[in-house]
Amino acid sequence: MTQKRSNFVGDSLISGNLAVISSSTPQYQGDGSLEVDGTLYTDILESSTPMGNVSVTSALSFPSQSRPVAPTSGNTLVFADSESDGRMVMMNAAGTVIDLNPLTTAGDLLTFDGVKDTTSRFPGGLPDQLLTYDPRGNSATQLSWKSSALALNSVYSPSDLYIRYATLMNSQGFALTSTATSIPFDKVVRCDIDAYSAESVDLRLIVAGYYEILVKCTVGFSSENDLSVGIDACVELSIETGSGGSYTYLTGTKTYSNFEATNSTTPFDTLTCRFIVSVPTGGTDMRVLVREFQTTTNALLLIPEMTTISAMLLIVDSPSTDNSQYLSFQGMSGTRPTVTSSWSDVPTNTPIIQTNSNDVVSAMNVALADAGLRYIFGKVQTLSGAGIVTIIAEESAFTISMPSSSSENYSWQKASISNNSTQTLSGSIYNEMTLSTAEFMDSDFLQNSEETLTVVSGGTYRVLFSAIVANEDMETFTAMVRLLADITGGEKEILGTSGWKSLTAGSVGNVVVGQSVYLPPGATLMAEEVTISSFTGVPDFGRYYQFVHDEEVVQTTSTVFSLRLAISTGTLASGMYRAGLSFDWDMSNAGVKFESQLLLDGSTVIDQYSDLPVITGTYQKALYTKNVRFELWKI
Structure with missing residues (x-):
């Protein structure tokens, strides 16, 4: 030491080297040990033998401490990190902290995170799942737990990047009443457990940030009611968030569907609601409620296996660099425009979420400040009575999102395809939907034909499909839409993506379905539609399908x-x-x-x-x- 520490009092200062060697008679003159009753301060500790080892014969205690400045090039620090609950970590010259034991649960694996350049805890999978190397998957560790038979939706491994997904379904149906009832989402299709937890009825969103939510609910008539004389009914879907058992209605999420009186049955209708929600620190619970609205037929049933809630955490990079934009707005209470044969503006001047303050939400339009590709989803609710149809302004809502362009860890790949001609459907068999016009298509997609779309890289994809169907027959029909994927030469329905729309003679309707789905490289997507006749005198036909x-x-x-x-x-x-x-x-x-x-x-x-x-x-x-x-x- 060249100088003594300032807190040393009355000590001797030795300038140069201090050597303590073993005596030839160690029993009398010592074995060369150095005992310090107090704290030993030294800059370097090495063996007395050149290139030899230093032997530690007692346990070392490392008090937890704050992270120090990164060492110089070629050196590594080892210390008990206060930010890692006192666990031992290493820090290299780049300042990267490597946790020597991040494991917390039986079944955890210690692996390497290719994005953060550090060790990572990889949670165990489910019973009978296999650990696979998956460089195309949604994980910076490039590992995934998968079933022995490839399941399109089942990617149970939590993601190590920032995009995290969850999809839940209902396995049980129930009869609707005029009282709103929570839908029990008791079947987990996918759940990235570092961002979500499935709470039987609720979906808990754990990580703070913006989430895109897609809810699809299918309701049908109960066979306990004779519909041959016609029956009117209406169903309402709504979303609530909260914690600790206290919930609040999520503005702009109410969705309705009418079951019109007819001389033949109206089996199924699918309600779809897509929205963006801001989750605060500490997380929030989300539940979906359904009820019969302004009618009391007691004729409606929630169909099992046909209601899903799908969530995607929208942070794709660290919050400090993420420049994604989100805008959600709805109409205001008050004046309800009347629907006529001419186009009418819907008042939409009440922002719900607005991340770009330069966007201008006016009474009848929205001016977006920045150029770029955006996802837009809108819903307009109407109310009929006394021969007049009016718009429910406060329940008409729109969501607009633009992904981050600054992410170094993730690349958004997008495709939008539509049909440019009317397609006549053959009854009672599935018809592959013609999608011939590409609005835009990134390099990760290939349009093989007018019916199929192939993904090149593979990974988790957010799929949304919308079809407008018209009934030009004299009977009531039900149109069913479903999404399929072809992985190894066999088409497979993507679980939870079927949607239904019942149409009386001469009516027109819209079916919207979607899902977050894992697809391996080279998988092909397609959509199919089928019409099912609802025969008079057989009012139950087609009401239940599994x-x-x-x-x-x-x-x-x-x-x-x-x-x-x-x-x-x-x-x-x-x-x-x-x-x-x-x-x-x-x-x-x-x-x-x-x-x-x-x-x-x-x-x-x-x-x-x-x-x-x-x-x-x-x-x-x-x-x-x-x-x-x-x-x-x-x-």
Whole structure:
């Protein structure tokens, strides 16, 4: 030491080196140890033998401390970090802090974060999931937990970047009343657990920031009501946020659908609401409520497996550099414009969220200050009575968002495709929708034909599809839209993306469906639509539909029946149902038959199938099944 510390009192100052060596008689004159009863201050600690090791024979205690200045080039600091709950960390010359043990839960994995250049905690997956290397996925660790059979929606691994998703569904339906009832979202399709938690009824948004929410709810008539004489009904969907059991209505989210009186049944209608919500520090709970509005028919049912809530956290870079813009506004209470055969302006002068103060929200229009590509979603609600249709101004709302252009960690890829001609649908079969005109398309997408769109890179995509359908028939029809993906030569419906619209003779309607969905590189997207006739005298036809499938290849040599696929319906109305089952099989053991059974409630055999391979050659003793599909219809 060249000088002593200022808090040293009455001590000797040694200028130069101090050597303490072992004596030839250590029992009398010491073994060369240096004992300091107090704090030892030194700049360098090294072995007395050149290039030798320093032996520490007792435990070292590292008090938690604030992060120091980064060391000089070629050096590394090791200390107990107060910002990491006192855990041991390393800091390099770049100032990067590497947590030596960020694990918190059994099943956690320690891996490397390719974006933050540090160690990362990778939470364990779900039972029977496989850990896969996924460089195209939504994770800076390039790891993902996935089911053995690829599930399009199921990406349970939390993201290490800033885009985080959640999608929940309902597995149970219930009868609607005039009292608003929370929809139980008890089926997790996807949940990035570092930003969301599924609370059975609610979806909890954990991270502060802006979220885009898409809610899709399907409601139908109960078979307990005879609709042959016609019945009027209306359903209302609304969103609330809060915490601790106290909720507040989220402005501008009420959505309505009417079930018009008709001489034949009106089976299903899908309500869709898309909005942006600002979540404060500490997070918030979100719930979806549904009720029969201004009618008391007690005829409406929430359809199981057909209601979803999908959320996306919109921060794509650190909050300090994110320059995304969000604008959400609605009409004001008061004057309700009357709907006529001429176009009418909707008053929309009440901002809900506005991140760019230079945007001007006027009484009848909005002036956006900055140029750029934006996503716009609008909904207009109307009220009819006494032969007059008026606009519910306070429930007509619009959301506009423009993604960040400054992110170094993520690249937004966008495509918008529409059709430029009318397409006539063949009844009772699925029709692939023609999408021929590309409004814009980034390099990550390829338009293979007028029906399909291929994603190049893969990852998680936000898909929104809207179709306007018209009924030119004399009967009431229901139009169903669904989104599909083709991964390995087989089309698969994306769970939770079916939407329905019932149309009386001569009417026109709009069906909107969407989802956050994981797609591997090269996957192909498409949309299909089908019309279902609602026959007079068979008022229940098409009111209930459920579909399950499993594309995994399963091998068996069992001589007793084993479960291959099951469907749980929840509460069903009494009546007749049509059950359909199909599967692919492969077994070249000629002369040995195989059997399949369709069971009701796990015990009653309602159908049985057997087959006998007749080919010759090298016998395979096992039976292989794949593409097992089952559907259930109310007839």
